[in-house]
Structures are given as structure tokens and as C-alpha cells.
Amino acid sequence: MVEQTVAETIGTMARHAKKAARQVAGADTATKNALLQQVAEILDTRREMIQQENRKDIDDARSKGSSAAMIDRLTLSDQVFAAMRQGLREVCDLPDPVGSIEQLRRRPNGLMVGRMRVPLGVIGMVYESRPNVTIDAAALCFKAGNSVILRGGSEALRSNLALAQVLQEALAAQGLDPHVVQVVPTTDREAILALLQQEESLDLIIPRGGEGLIRFVTENSRIPVLKHYKGVCHLFVDQDADLERATPIIINSKVQRPGVCNALEGLLVHRGVAARYLPTIVAALQGHGVELFGCATTRSICPQMEPAAEHHWGTEFLDLRLCIKVVDSLAEAMDYIERFGSRHTEAILTENYETAQTFVNGVDASAVVVNAATRFNDGGQLGLGAEIGISTTKLHAYGPMGLEELTTRKFVVFGSGQVRE
Amino acid sequence: MVEQTVAETIGTMARHAKKAARQVAGADTATKNALLQQVAEILDTRREMIQQENRKDIDDARSKGSSAAMIDRLTLSDQVFAAMRQGLREVCDLPDPVGSIEQLRRRPNGLMVGRMRVPLGVIGMVYESRPNVTIDAAALCFKAGNSVILRGGSEALRSNLALAQVLQEALAAQGLDPHVVQVVPTTDREAILALLQQEESLDLIIPRGGEGLIRFVTENSRIPVLKHYKGVCHLFVDQDADLERATPIIINSKVQRPGVCNALEGLLVHRGVAARYLPTIVAALQGHGVELFGCATTRSICPQMEPAAEHHWGTEFLDLRLCIKVVDSLAEAMDYIERFGSRHTEAILTENYETAQTFVNGVDASAVVVNAATRFNDGGQLGLGAEIGISTTKLHAYGPMGLEELTTRKFVVFGSGQVRE
Known part of the structure; x- marks a missing residue:
């Protein structure tokens, strides 16, 4: 068997994500909430396996002389598990933005024109450390009807892959396309570069991490990026x-x-x-x-x-x-x-x-x-529920990004035979 | 005197535009509408001068063997003047989106949290042919509280510079910074490239024209781009x-x-x-x-x-x-x-x-x-008033872009001593 290059692997993931996006865009709220609950349950039953993988990441980080703060951010403690499950419950409870129609108004010619919230499509998330972001981000992207490709820090790869397994087991159990949530299975920086070139499939990139990562993503992305550099x-x-x-x-x-x-x-x-x-x-x-x-x-x-x-x-x-x-x-x-x-x-x-x-x-x-x-x-304090990040750029979102910011609005036009003069 | 390079000229324009953006962001609706009316008046008194410059562009286009359709798009006929003035009146009549606060709600701790519409800042507009876009686009960007740098087609340079003169005379007459609206005074493609690098000053690029122009802008821009490639x-x-x-x-x-x-x-x-x-x-x-x-x-x-x-x-x-x-x-x-x-x-x-x-x-x-x-x-048919383009990308705007799409929303938080627990 011929091995795929990193770029090929990422290209395949992106195409699968785009196909899956159509399925999740059409999923109803009950289906989406059931999936989130299922993830919470499997997180519980699989905790030992995940913590075992997490310990390998921690041991590696220790042997590389990582700081105590770094080790702390990496650790999937019982408290972090409780927080992930709590986060999933909170996302469940958030109102589903998809399908709501705003500003539905009658035009002088009788056309009814409104703006319907729809998912963005495929979101790429590039982040450092904290493996629990894998669950938090996947939950928000999914609830807003998007598929997502996650690329966490290399130091957390085994933890992230273990968490991805939970997500995919839950998707399979709910009869959903497992490509709705994918974790990049490699630590090459090349994988990020390849992801940033998938403009045919991805609709948005969200980087979370230090200024270096964010600059790297911004300078190399052909896909729109929502980011904040720093908070002064x-x-x-x-x-x-x-x-x-x-x-x-x-x-x-x-x-x-x-x-x-x-x-x-x-x-x-x-x-x-x-x-x-x-x-x-x-x-x-x-x-x-x-x-x-x-x-x-x-x-x-x-x-x-x-x-x-x-x-x-x-x-x-x-x-x-x-x-x-x-x-x-x-x-x-x-x-x-x-x-x-x-x-x-x-x-x-x-x-x-x-x-x-x-x-x-x-x-x-x-x-x-x-x-x-x-x-x-x-996001929590300002009433958005959970947040996937805070944007300090002005396009699309300015400030905390919650479920609504992971959607867009299309025009819907209900006519009764109108033609344009 | 040392001559500036194209890149230096564009850099200076971008910095001036950023400074001017702060002034226009704070301008009230009456001031902005007065400016738009002033532009309509000066368009009338300066029509002869503008049409004279326009004829030079047309003569050049003819001598280069441009098609009749191209010449038609280039011509600032009396009807086009009437349409520009009508457009200015319509933008005057549109409600000013800036400063309105949406979703102002009380949080459990008593904080009042809302989202205020604010201008995007500096908009770069890159377009082909139709010199009347110079007036239409400037009017919309300005009414939404933005400054704008316009780069029209090389075949319309003299027409665009004549229209820019009208805009700047009107700005001066209203005591506004003339850098609120600037037209790039050169036809080098290098000027577009330089403009697309001004990410410190510009907040948005809107290309309007053929697929070639739009791809060129998208591939070279460090600034977010709102575009549509084609309508199939x-x-x-x-x-x-x-x-x-x-x-x-x-x-x-x-x-x-x-x-x-x-x-x-x-x-x-x-x-x-x-x-x-x-x-x-x-x-x-x-x-x-x-x-x-x-x-x-x-x-x-x-x-x-x-x-x-x-x-x-x-x-x-x-x-x-x-x-x-x-x-x-x-x-x-x-x-x-x-x-x-x-x-x-x-x-x-x-x-x-x-x-x-x-x-x-x-x-x-x-x-x-x-x-x-x-x-x-x-935009007109769907109730947005005028439009500056139609976006087929999903970030920020999907569909016709009117005044609201030329703004963003910041969070405003009115407290009474709250601290976070």
C-alpha cells in the first residue's frame, strides 16, 4: 500500500468534512443534543483509556522539561473531565441558532424576504495545549451545524486522538457521519500549512494560542481567519x-x-x-x-x-x-x-x-x-453561553464568538409569482 | 523633491485614511447627510469638467479598439449623472446604522450588555470600468461611517480623478478630513498589490469586476476580502x-x-x-x-x-x-x-x-x-436600500451588502460596580 503524504491526508480529511457538513447542516436540534449527551456519557466510560493516553503525553512533556504551568494545562484531571461534561451539557441547553429566520418582512411587491441562520460549513480549529479544547470546540461547532477539523498541539497529540475516538464513537452510535469531527493525526507543521490551503472545502479557520501561532496561521491561510492577537x-x-x-x-x-x-x-x-x-x-x-x-x-x-x-x-x-x-x-x-x-x-x-x-x-x-x-x-459573562474564542478583528465577529458567530445568514425569498420590472 | 514610489504613495494614503476614519466614525447622521447632498450639488455644477475628462478616457478606449459595451459602461452620460444624484439621495434617506444598540439585556448580576453597530474603519474598493461606482461606493462607505480608498479601472482613471475632486471639494466644504475618500491616482497594478498589504490600516477589501480581478485580489490580500466570483x-x-x-x-x-x-x-x-x-x-x-x-x-x-x-x-x-x-x-x-x-x-x-x-x-x-x-x-429588491456588492462567501455577509454589512458590532457593557467571581 502506498502511504499518503501529509498534504494528501489533509486533502482527504477536508473533502470528507465538506461532505459531512451537508449532513450535519440538516440535522435537527434533538439529534444534535442527543449526540452531545452521548459524548458526555462515553467520556465517562472511556475516562481511564483517555487518562492513560494523557499520561503518556505528560511523561513526554516532563522528559522535555516543560514548565509546571504547561503540564497543568496538558493534564486531563478528573476535574477537567467534569468541566468537559458540564460544558457539553451547557451547549446542549443553548438555543439552536440554525434555521431561525430574522427580519422577515413583506416588500411592496408582496415578496416576503427574511434572513435565515445557516451553518458556516467546515471549520478548521488550530490550537495549542489544553486538550479539553478538542471537546469544547467540537461541541460548539457541531451544535451550530458545522463539521470541524481539529489540529491541537503536538504535545497533546495522544490525548487529542483519544478524545477524537470518543467523538467518533458517539457520532457512529447516533448514525451520523464520523467525519463531522476529525482530529489531524500528525504533529507536522506541514499539516497546518496543508489545512490552510483547503479553501475549496473549509469556510473558516480559528486559531487559538500564542501570537506566533496566530501570525503563522494568518500569513499562510487562504481561508478567512477569525483571531485575536492579544489583549492589552x-x-x-x-x-x-x-x-x-x-x-x-x-x-x-x-x-x-x-x-x-x-x-x-x-x-x-x-x-x-x-x-x-x-x-x-x-x-x-x-x-x-x-x-x-x-x-x-x-x-x-x-x-x-x-x-x-x-x-x-x-x-x-x-x-x-x-x-x-x-x-x-x-x-x-x-x-x-x-x-x-x-x-x-x-x-x-x-x-x-x-x-x-x-x-x-x-x-x-x-x-x-x-x-x-x-x-x-x-462569552459566558456576556450572555452568549459558551465561546469558541474572542475576535479582535472586525469582520464577521468582534468580541466573544458563541454559537451565533459560528453561523451565517442567507436570504430567503417567498414569492407568489413576482417578476422584476 | 524626491518622488514617492507607488508603495510609498499607497502607504501614505492608507495612514491618512485610518486617521480620517476616526473622524468619520464620530460624525453624526446630519453631518453625513449634508455631505452627501453637497456631493450631489457639486456633481451638478462640475458636470462639464467631469464629462470633459470622461471624454478623454472614452477617446483613449476607442483608439484602443474597446467594444461598444465597454464604451457604454465607461460613459458618464447625463442619465448616469442623474442616476448618481438619485443614488446619493437614496443613501441620504437610508437609516444610519451607526450607534444603534441591539439586544441590550440585563445579566443576572445586573450588568447591562448590548451590541453597538460601529463602522468597520477603512475600506478598500477595487473595481473595473463604470466610473459611477466611485460615487456610489464612496457614498455607502461614508454613510456607514467608514473612510474609503478607491481604485477604479485604468481605462477610467481621468473620470475617477475628476469625481474624486468633487468628493474632496464636498468634504472640504463640510469641514471634514478630505482623506475620508481617496482615489488611487495611478493605474499601476503595483498599486493594487501595495493596497492589499496595508493590513495595519485597512479593515476590508471589496473587489468588483471580472473573475480575474477577484482572484488576483483574493490571492494577494492580507486584508479580509468580501467577494463573489460568479453567479451561476x-x-x-x-x-x-x-x-x-x-x-x-x-x-x-x-x-x-x-x-x-x-x-x-x-x-x-x-x-x-x-x-x-x-x-x-x-x-x-x-x-x-x-x-x-x-x-x-x-x-x-x-x-x-x-x-x-x-x-x-x-x-x-x-x-x-x-x-x-x-x-x-x-x-x-x-x-x-x-x-x-x-x-x-x-x-x-x-x-x-x-x-x-x-x-x-x-x-x-x-x-x-x-x-x-x-x-x-x-440589495434594493431585498430591502437593504443600495448595495455595494453581493457576497457569495459566508463570513460577515452572505448575499447583498448594504449599509449594515459595512459596519460591525462591538459589545457595550454598562455596570454598577460589578466584579467577576
Whole structure:
């Protein structure tokens, strides 16, 4: 038997996925939910097999000297299994967007015109670490009526293939085409490149991981890509902020989970409240172990911190570090955000109506927040249910992407003999 | 003075456009409408100058032996001026999508979360022939709060630059940044290439023209592209069709304007009505001068036509030519459309409820039409007001793109001190 090249394998997978997409696009909600429940059940019965494969990945990672954080992200612990099953239940409970018709209106000539939500088709997902993404992403793509090709990190290959086996057993048990969900069975980077060339079959690529992976995918893809590069999120304490409320919001934004994309990376403080408020917030942040980098004005008020270097502004620390800058006005804060922000999440604390409106209307970011923590830019928190990622590009989706963002809308036209004049 | 290279010129234009985008994004509806009215007025006062420049383009085109159709598309006649002014008035009358907040809902923790329509930013438009597109496209992009860089066909360069002058005079008269609308002042293909690399400044590229141009743009762009390659539209006459109504719909779809993308290119007829209906529709089509290519079954009923060759199926004729095929079932019609359609417009004629539902739900096209002509897949006809193009890709927009499709939505979050648990 002649062995297939990587490119041939990927080409075959893509064609199978496209064929399967037609089946899953037509599946009703009950069928889709039954599949998701079946996956949850098989995850339970197959846990031992999966954890065994997972341990091999972990052993390899250890022997390569991976960090503890990396090992932690790789591990399919019992808690991670519980979270995957919980995630599947939540996706089950989400309303099915497919087939709903929006804006159905009668035209002057009697035509009824509406826009029907339909699946995108075939989605390619390229991600690093966390093998549980294999289940989470497959569930969302599937519930939205798409087929999906998953390409996880090479360090998690055995875990991902074990999870793929669960997904395909569940598909077979429900009488569905097993090519609805496929995992790329190789770790070659060539496989990603080949996947990105399948523009005849794939409709969307979603990369999730570090900036390097995302740039690689964007630069090489012939297929539309939805991505976010990074989250450099700011919070502006206006002169009219309620300062009592400010501290818990800032601490929550910075400290609760500093390693995620909606964590706070830059604090802007209006000159009018700087002398009054900076000592309080600086003490609170330092009390939580946050290393601070201040502008000259900030340090003239609170000298007990490092001076900010030019490269600190606009940096995504993903760590207990934070820049602080005093600004003269709302306009200066907005200019700063325009220059150093990453279009992810930007927040203002103010009790002034006009100031809040100006900020909300004028700041260009996927989420603009008033008087709350930046940490709310998340599909679950914003009411989308689960999310498959957060887009900081503006086409198709801007912000968290849930089930609806995994669909598109076609026009449906119900006539009664109309012709065009 | 050192002359700029094409790439430098385009880079400068892109940066100016990005700066201008922030101004136009914040412009209110009254300001935007005043600008559009101003453009209509200046078009009138400057008509002679523009037509003089246009004549130079026409003379050049003639001396190069361009076809009469090409010259016609290039000519800015008084009627075309009237149409441009009418177009500007219509865009004025369209509701401004920018700033409207959709789905504003209260979350369990009291956060108010909504999605605000905001401009995309900077749009690049690459098109061929028809210089009036310069005005039409600029008006739509501007009304949706975007700045735009226009790159028309080289044969229309002088006409486009004259129209650009009108646009910039109007912008200056309204105190707006003239870089809100810019026309690339050169015909080098290098200019298109340079434009497609400006991913730091541009948010979207819309190509309009032949398949060659669109492929060139898609293959070379680092910026998201919304496009349609071609319109291979079908109409299926079901066994339960009202045959009296069928003929005017088919004639309208094929004959009214055969050169456009929503014209009919393939007719499918259910075997159950083929013997009864084919003689009627074949006579009607031939009476309108349509050249027909039939499958073997079609020709066994109506021998007075050419046999269809394999390459006829799925061809975009853009002319008074049409394929006819007899199919055994709805499923066969849908399989044929899946294989040969171009995801543009697909229609069915049937009085059967179940058949209509199956077709509408199952056919993948930007518009699926029941009992009406394919010619209705058009922004104006479907209720979007004007359109800037028709997308047959599924990301962001599928089908006609109006003002709303030239915007995106950001999340707005109104809190009262919420932090994340």
C-alpha cells in the first residue's frame, strides 16, 4: 500500500468534512443534543483509556522539561473531565441558532424576504495545549451545524486522538457521519500549512494560542481567519469616578486571573483625582503582589514603584505587573487607548453621564465597559453561553464568538409569482 | 523633491485614511447627510469638467479598439449623472446604522450588555470600468461611517480623478478630513498589490469586476476580502409547480438582463412535468432569442436545440444562452445545485409546502427563492436600500451588502460596580 503524504491526508480529511457538513447542516436540534449527551456519557466510560493516553503525553512533556504551568494545562484531571461534561451539557441547553429566520418582512411587491441562520460549513480549529479544547470546540461547532477539523498541539497529540475516538464513537452510535469531527493525526507543521490551503472545502479557520501561532496561521491561510492577537486592556479612572467602587473593580481586573486576555494591563488615572486616589490603589495593588510601572506624575505621588519604560506601554504582561499613567483628560485617555490598546477590552469608571457616553461611543474595542471589571469580556459573562474564542478583528465577529458567530445568514425569498420590472 | 514610489504613495494614503476614519466614525447622521447632498450639488455644477475628462478616457478606449459595451459602461452620460444624484439621495434617506444598540439585556448580576453597530474603519474598493461606482461606493462607505480608498479601472482613471475632486471639494466644504475618500491616482497594478498589504490600516477589501480581478485580489490580500466570483443561478420547476406562473418567471429570470450575476443560467425541470411543460417554455425562450442546450431527455421531448456538452453545466453564460436538464426528483435537483451552483441565487417553483420547505432549508446559496424570479437577489429588491456588492462567501455577509454589512458590532457593557467571581 502506498502511504499518503501529509498534504494528501489533509486533502482527504477536508473533502470528507465538506461532505459531512451537508449532513450535519440538516440535522435537527434533538439529534444534535442527543449526540452531545452521548459524548458526555462515553467520556465517562472511556475516562481511564483517555487518562492513560494523557499520561503518556505528560511523561513526554516532563522528559522535555516543560514548565509546571504547561503540564497543568496538558493534564486531563478528573476535574477537567467534569468541566468537559458540564460544558457539553451547557451547549446542549443553548438555543439552536440554525434555521431561525430574522427580519422577515413583506416588500411592496408582496415578496416576503427574511434572513435565515445557516451553518458556516467546515471549520478548521488550530490550537495549542489544553486538550479539553478538542471537546469544547467540537461541541460548539457541531451544535451550530458545522463539521470541524481539529489540529491541537503536538504535545497533546495522544490525548487529542483519544478524545477524537470518543467523538467518533458517539457520532457512529447516533448514525451520523464520523467525519463531522476529525482530529489531524500528525504533529507536522506541514499539516497546518496543508489545512490552510483547503479553501475549496473549509469556510473558516480559528486559531487559538500564542501570537506566533496566530501570525503563522494568518500569513499562510487562504481561508478567512477569525483571531485575536492579544489583549492589552486598559481601565480609565475618570475625575468623576466613584473611588470607593474603583478599587475592587481594578483589583478584580488585574489580580483575579492575570494570565488571561481580558486581564488589566494598563491603568489610566485622571489628573483631577490622581493625588487623592493613587496612594490607595497603589497600596492595594502592591498588597496583592502586583509589580507597578508608573509615569513621572504617578511616581511623583507614589515614588515606591519602578519608572515605566517606553516598552511597558501597550505590553500584554499576562502576569502580576501593571503600568500606571496619569492623563489630563478623557480625550488624552482615549488617544492613549487608540495608540496602545489592542481592540480587546477597554473600561472606564465614571459617574458622569456625558463622559460615559463619549467613551462608549468613541473607543474602538470589541467590548467597551463602564463601571465594571475588564474580566467580563467573555462569552459566558456576556450572555452568549459558551465561546469558541474572542475576535479582535472586525469582520464577521468582534468580541466573544458563541454559537451565533459560528453561523451565517442567507436570504430567503417567498414569492407568489413576482417578476422584476 | 524626491518622488514617492507607488508603495510609498499607497502607504501614505492608507495612514491618512485610518486617521480620517476616526473622524468619520464620530460624525453624526446630519453631518453625513449634508455631505452627501453637497456631493450631489457639486456633481451638478462640475458636470462639464467631469464629462470633459470622461471624454478623454472614452477617446483613449476607442483608439484602443474597446467594444461598444465597454464604451457604454465607461460613459458618464447625463442619465448616469442623474442616476448618481438619485443614488446619493437614496443613501441620504437610508437609516444610519451607526450607534444603534441591539439586544441590550440585563445579566443576572445586573450588568447591562448590548451590541453597538460601529463602522468597520477603512475600506478598500477595487473595481473595473463604470466610473459611477466611485460615487456610489464612496457614498455607502461614508454613510456607514467608514473612510474609503478607491481604485477604479485604468481605462477610467481621468473620470475617477475628476469625481474624486468633487468628493474632496464636498468634504472640504463640510469641514471634514478630505482623506475620508481617496482615489488611487495611478493605474499601476503595483498599486493594487501595495493596497492589499496595508493590513495595519485597512479593515476590508471589496473587489468588483471580472473573475480575474477577484482572484488576483483574493490571492494577494492580507486584508479580509468580501467577494463573489460568479453567479451561476438555477431555477427548478417542480412537479407541483403552477405552470402558468412558471413561464413569466423563467423568461424574466433569463431575458430581462442576461448580463448580470442574478440572471438564470440553468433550468431544471421535474420529470413529472417535463413532457407537458418543456414544449411551452422552450418555445417561449426561443421566441426571446435564447439559445438552448438540453440534456438527452430534454431533447427527446424538444429536439430543436443543441445537446448540452459537459462544460455547459455550471457555466455563467451572462448572455442569451441557457442549459436545460430534466431531473427525477427534488433530491436530484438539489444535488445538481450543490455541484454546479455558485452559492449565489437558487430558485424553485412549486405549490407543494413540504417541497418548498425542503428546498429553502437545504439549498446553500446567498438567496433561496420560492415562486419568484432569480433577479430579485439585489440589495434594493431585498430591502437593504443600495448595495455595494453581493457576497457569495459566508463570513460577515452572505448575499447583498448594504449599509449594515459595512459596519460591525462591538459589545457595550454598562455596570454598577460589578466584579467577576
